Amino acid sequence: MPTFNEHFDVVVVGAGHAGCEAAMAAARVGLKTALYTLNVDLIAQMSCNPAIGGIAKGHLVREVDALGGIMGEIADAVGIQFRLLNTSRGPAVWSPRAQCDKQAYRLKMREVLESQPNLKIKQAEVADVIVERSAVRRQPSGSSFVDGRSSFAGSSEESAFANDQRLATSDRTIRGVLLRDGRRVAASAVIITTGTFLNGLIHCGEQQYPAGRSGEPPAVLLGEALKKLGLRGCRLKTGTPPRLDGRTIDWSRFELQPGDADPTPFSFRTHRVAHHDKQVPCYIAFTTEETHRVIRENVHRSPMYSGQIQSIGPRYCPSIEDKIVKFPDKTTHQLFLEPEGLNTHEIYVNGMSTSLPIDVQLAILKSIPGLDQAEMMRPGYAIEYDSIDPTELNRTLETKKIAGLFLAGQINGTSGYEEAACQGIMAGLNAALKVKNEAPLVLDRTEAYTAILIDDLISKGTNEPYRMFTSRAEFRLHLRIDNADRRLTPYGRRVGLISDGAWVEFQAKQRRLEEVKKLLEGTKLRAAVLERIESEPEEHAPTAAKAGAPDGRGRPSLHESAMGQSLAQFLKRPEISIEQLVPTLRELVPHFFVRSADHQPGTTGHLPSGIRNELKSIETEIKYAGYLDQQQRSIDRLKKAEQRRIPEWFDYDSVSGLSREMQEKLRKVQPQTLGQASRIPGVTPAAVSLVNVYIEIQARRREQPSVL
DSSP states (O other): OOOOSEEEEEEEEOOSHHHHHHHHHHHHTTOOEEEEESOGGGTTOOOSOSEEEOTTHHHHHHHHHHHTOSHHHHHHHHEEEEEEETTTSOGGGOEEEEEEOHHHHHHHHHHHHHTSTTEEEEEOOEEEEEEEEOOOOOOOTTOOEETTEEOOOSSHHHHTTSOOSOSOSSSEEEEEEEETTSOEEEEEEEEEOOTTOBTOEEEETTEEEEOSBTTBOOBHHHHHHHHHTTOOEEEEEEEEOOEEEGGGSOGGGSEEEOOOSSOOOSSTTOSSOTTTTSOOOEEEEEOOHHHHHHHHHHGGGSHHHHTSOOSBOOTTSOOHHHHHHHOTTOSOOEEEEEEOOTTOOEEEEETOOOOSOHHHHHHHHHTSTTTTTOOEEEOOEEEEEEEEOGGGBOTTSBBSSEETEEEOSGGGTBOSHHHHHHHHHHHHHHHHHHHTTOOOOOOOTTTOHHHHHHHHHHHHOOSSOBOOOGGGOTTTTTSOSTTHHHHHHHHHHHHTOSOHHHHHHHHHHHHHHHHHHHHHHHOBOOHHHHHHHHTSOGGGSOHHHHTSOOSSSSSOOOOGGGTTSBHHHHHTSTTOOGGGGHHHHHHHOGGGGOOOTTSOOOOSSOOOHHHHHHHHHHHHHHHTHHHHHHHHHHHHHHHHHHHSBOOTTOOGGGOTTOOHHHHHHHHHHOOSBHHHHHTSTTOOHHHHHHHHHHHHHHHHHHHSOOOO
């Protein structure tokens, strides 16, 4: 055994959004944790868009927060504009988004990390991981252990802690990391969250140079070390737009995009965002015919089209030159001018990611009225980097080939801060639970977008940066932003990430919601309530109602046939919203509207975001009860397939009728359940059925005594 200079339970490599969540999770559950970064001044650097959340990404942030993570709380503390997106559509796709103060975000994150017990921040380059050969320890299929005892199994909450991984597919075990200066650091688990730094190569026109981010060195040594471990890898590409000096922009030429009047926080533990009374606006711009001409004439100078870049970029966040080439019929493309902070004039041009040469980038800006005099502070660029094939991972994000080595973030082929953060907290938790010899936390894809992301990655892999969308969820009405705490906070509490105070507040909220829901179900509609609703201003009616047949006030008539119904049944009508029942609810449950000093009391016409969002959650559960029940039955059927495990000893080669192609796909991914096997690209339902039959056949053969 080598001599070690320091000893930790968990070592996290990389202090981006995945690394910060991983380190905090491991430290909060009581393990001695070290976070290694190339530059402590750039912890949680927002290297691209200075924003958190967005469509589906906001769901991930809510889930990280519900588990006990920190991204949501940081965003609430430093956000300078908040918007709840998609509110014109159903509640399943509502998503919060916050424009953040870029500098304040990393400073706040560093403050939180430095104040966390058990966590040490270290500035050093990790050059290699230290592994050793060890005896293969295999756990009996279908069993799991916590402190040497059989793990709990039964409720959906408890099943998430079942040991749903192959504990040993290799005889190699992590023992620590080697620093570039020669020091050796011992660790029982190592989490690598290196983002775009592994063999990073930046492209700006014909120029290219090694870098992890612009102005920062790449992680070449660690990148080569991971290749030597035998982990399958691939090369990906992402990019960033130019930044402008806001003092040189003619803001009068652009459409104003303000934040919400009463911002909805990301964190369930935030009562009111810090900058609620001084939000800054963003602005909407558009490309012109001249913009498109400049790009078409110079597209051959883009590294993406000159052949200089071979890697695949993000499909859903294309560069500006990609948009012009792939959508030639579009005459304009939308851009968003977004401030990077309260104390800087730097402006992020969202929608103009590019690797074109600097002179072409300047010409593009000149072609847009209002930006024609704008000065560019930083040019846009593309970056290629190494990632690991995520099918190399178990559902815990531990590598199959090396016990104790976990990967999280862009190294697994994802894009975005939010996708990184949710992987970080799961890797941090599972690394810590492994060190403590406790069963891992494995979420089901019917429980969280986080689980969908992980399941997609380990089952299907990816050849392009993976981005989360609400369309990836089979049961997205169940996976809403408003119920993320109800879905996941019990898990966070069980592993030790949810404090006593936060747990008490969570339980109080659940009691409030249940009380109001039962009250609505048990209270009959009275004439006085109906008269009050019909006399209210039109703005309290739902959008769908305003578009209906008018009754003289722009809303459909409310017939007396509703009399005698419960308020819950009445609320199911499309022309009725829960806001219209607020005066009645104030009389029936006045304590629901009385909160701490952090909450504003609100009036009948204006409810503070905390109270309003709780009421909307109740409304969703009532209005969509039929759909939710139908989806729950589908979820129960899916879970039955998920629960049928494929034993680690299963031999695909001996399955008669299974094609060689299917055998190769299944051997590569090594699915742990029939449900996971069914989601492997190219694996047919017939192949899954064969595997299901042969599990029993092979099990019987194994039980037969061998003949000597």
